[in-house]
Amino acid sequence: MIGIVNYNSGNFTSVFNTINYLGYPLKEVNTSFDFEDCTHIILPGVGTFNYAMEQLDKLNLLVPLKQHILQNKKFFLGICVGMQILAELGNENGNCNGLGWLRGSVEKFNFNGEDLRLPHIGWNTLESIESNVLLHGVNQQDPSFYFVHSYHYYPSDDYSYNIIYSNYGYNFPSLVQHENIFGVQFHPEKSQENGKILLKNFCELV
Amino acid sequence: MIKKRIIPVVLLKNGQIVQSRLFKRHQVIGSPTAVVERLSNWSSDELIYIDISQHQLYDLSRDDLNQQSFSSIQEIIQQVAFKCHMPLSFGGGIRKIEDIDMRISSGADKVTINSLLYDKPNVVKEGVRKYGSQAIVASIDVKRDESGNFIVFKGGKHPLSVQLQDFVTQIVDLGVGEILLNAIHKDGTASGFDIELINIVVDLVSIPVIALGGAGNWEHFSEVLEKSNASAVAAANIFQHSENSYYKCKEYLAQQSLPVRFSSKLSNQSKNL
Numbered sequence: 001m002i003g004i005v006n007y008n009s010g011n012f013t014s015v016f017n018t019i020n021y022l023g024y025p026l027k028e029v030n031t032s033f034d035f036e037d038c039t040h041i042i043l044p045g046v047g048t049f050n051y052a053m054e055q056l057d058k059l060n061l062l063v064p065l066k067q068h069i070l071q072n073k074k075f076f077l078g079i080c081v082g083m084q085i086l087a088e089l090g091n092e093n094g095n096c097n098g099l100g101w102l103r104g105s106v107e108k109f110n111f112n113g114e115d116l117r118l119p120h121i122g123w124n125t126l127e128s129i130e131s132n133v134l135l136h137g138v139n140q141q142d143p144s145f146y147f148v149h150s151y152h153y154y155p156s157d158d159y160s161y162n163i164i165y166s167n168y169g170y171n172f173p174s175l176v177q178h179e180n181i182f183g184v185q186f187h188p189e190k191s192q193e194n195g196k197i198l199l200k201n202f203c204e205l206v
Numbered sequence: 207m208i209k210k211r212i213i214p215v216v217l218l219k220n221g222q223i224v225q226s227r228l229f230k231r232h233q234v235i236g237s238p239t240a241v242v243e244r245l246s247n248w249s250s251d252e253l254i255y256i257d258i259s260q261h262q263l264y265d266l267s268r269d270d271l272n273q274q275s276f277s278s279i280q281e282i283i284q285q286v287a288f289k290c291h292m293p294l295s296f297g298g299g300i301r302k303i304e305d306i307d308m309r310i311s312s313g314a315d316k317v318t319i320n321s322l323l324y325d326k327p328n329v330v331k332e333g334v335r336k337y338g339s340q341a342i343v344a345s346i347d348v349k350r351d352e353s354g355n356f357i358v359f360k361g362g363k364h365p366l367s368v369q370l371q372d373f374v375t376q377i378v379d380l381g382v383g384e385i386l387l388n389a390i391h392k393d394g395t396a397s398g399f400d401i402e403l404i405n406i407v408v409d410l411v412s413i414p415v416i417a418l419g420g421a422g423n424w425e426h427f428s429e430v431l432e433k434s435n436a437s438a439v440a441a442a443n444i445f446q447h448s449e450n451s452y453y454k455c456k457e458y459l460a461q462q463s464l465p466v467r468f469s470s471k472l473s474n475q476s477k478n479l
Contacts, residue, residue: 013311122210122414
């Protein structure tokens, strides 16, 4: 059972529709009880770091998330802001504590004077698709996914996660994995065939 | 590396897809959901729907064409979003924050706003605060007058006294995430984009600019990508003319070694669907 957390994030419907399209049993998760029969949890995300943390707190979802992902080791996929809040700290509109499941912080792109536009909107490629299980079968000729963001994850120096990078001015983490926890900065639910392949790979994890 | 986006614009009028010329004449060409399936199969980068209905009337399906009928724009968005695995922007008829709420909750990723920029800038700010910059696209209608000056128009019809440069600066300050720059003197003319206009706006802002108005052939697209720093090129009519026009456009641009998302393998498969 794939649980999709609904905490008033703008892309909940798109993620739900795509998993539904792929044909996996799925449910909307917005209470502690809803997590029980889920084997996989997807946390969508659009908007700001602070707003996402506030909403999860308000709906009393922080404790069950921790219990089911960190203790019960259910498979977890955070999308966009849903990936960003895995970090310890967010720095969008002032500092805000994240879930802290990944070491590091989330900060704005820093181009050092290079003339690049923000938000980083559009289709960008992944630097490699061989080394993560979620990317098996992604189009090699065109490993592109749809991105929309101005902030990204900065892992702390001593991390030991599986990280796949994309380039916008410099290399930034677009996919991160730590054990059962996956995060993607891009939107697989909006990335057509490549996105469907990634989500299918996630739903098939055992 | 980030790719330049090629974006089909779909015009909706009273629940049907129409073609437009110089913002005046409209010809019905199909149902709102048929186009999305077609373009989704061809790996379109994104889709922009603009509802240009003058009245809140959507249930005008043509029984003779066996078309699905829709009772509201909300139903259209839900149906389109359900079939669409690509970024989706909806514009037209947005007057208050509840209009933005409804479009986003129905499955739109972004809203494209125009009149609101002039009439209710505070609602624009509220939308940005609620959904983030990336969800709010500012559509700017600009017309070149007989002496070559650029005039900002509201809703494509009403000229304003504000200077283009001042206006662009003002709307960027509202926090919008992108600009959809619509050269209305080029609408439906197929005579090429107004490169000078695109460059003026692109150079003024640090957010992505989508160029719209004037596409008549594939060279027009490459001209924008070569001569300006626009982040995306949008067009309406040219993608409605023939069955696989979007694929052909991408194929042409890829052959010119322009940075677009194109995979012959994927697209060939999709083409045969």
